[in-house]
Amino acid sequence: MPFQTYSPPPPLSSFIAYFWSYTGKNPPHSRRLTLPDGSIDLVIDLYDRKTRIHNRYDSEMTLASSVISGPHTDYYITDSSSERSMIGVHIKPGCAGPLLKLPSIALKDTHVSLDDLWGIVATDLRDELLYSNTVEDRFRILEKYFLLRSDWSRPSHSAVEFAIASFQQSHHPESIANMVEQVNMSAKRFIQIFKDEVGLTPKRFSRLMRFQKAVRLIRKSNNIDWADLAMSCEYYDQSHxxxxxxxxxxxxxxxxxxIESLHPNHIPLTN
Structure with a gap:
């Protein structure tokens, strides 16, 4: 199978949504549009291909083969013309602290070469993945790495966990004002803690979750009434x-x- 995923057991399941692996020939599309969802991704290209990323203004960034993509407030476009063998980790929103040992705000709207963060450890990890025999072995290597190197003394703040869960609810998440009241802290303090751990303000994250709900509904619906969809996602109207x-x-x-795509947040582009 060209694309495989693996969901780790606890304690990693509280922080990592899934590991993934892609192996295949050059894809028919030359670029890939990635939509923001508030998460953090670690991507390791096992062919040592440089990573080229463009923002909406077509500004290009070239990075090493191993990259961490922080929580984004905007889409970005990646050169995918020569992808052959890649493996990655999809980290849940607000969970960078224990896994990467730095707050998510440090990675907001940016991409960082893994070598710059982890030094020789990043090289050793990539080499171990490269010389493993199967995709399952590679998943186990990543699982072992995060189990041994994560800082479990840095749990997420309970107020942030509550807020993320509320924003991700399918029906009527709590307003920020109600949330602040329920977590029993000042609005300023809550917003600062949320930004540090998630990398986005509560308001921006809430908007992203509403957008992601719309993305899911579009992908699973055969016949769409756009006005009804807008209302079900709590937009003011269809124009909004x-x-x-x-x-x-x-x-x-x-x-x-x-546009057909295997993943709702990764959209192939041909030009």
């Missing part, structure tokens, strides 16, 4: 929904729906 969708993706909802 389209504007927000374009802001986060660079595409209109209808343009997004017309």
């Amino acid at each position: 929904f389209i504007k927000e969708f374009q802001s986060f993706s660079g595409l209109t909802p209808t343009e997004y729906r017309a």
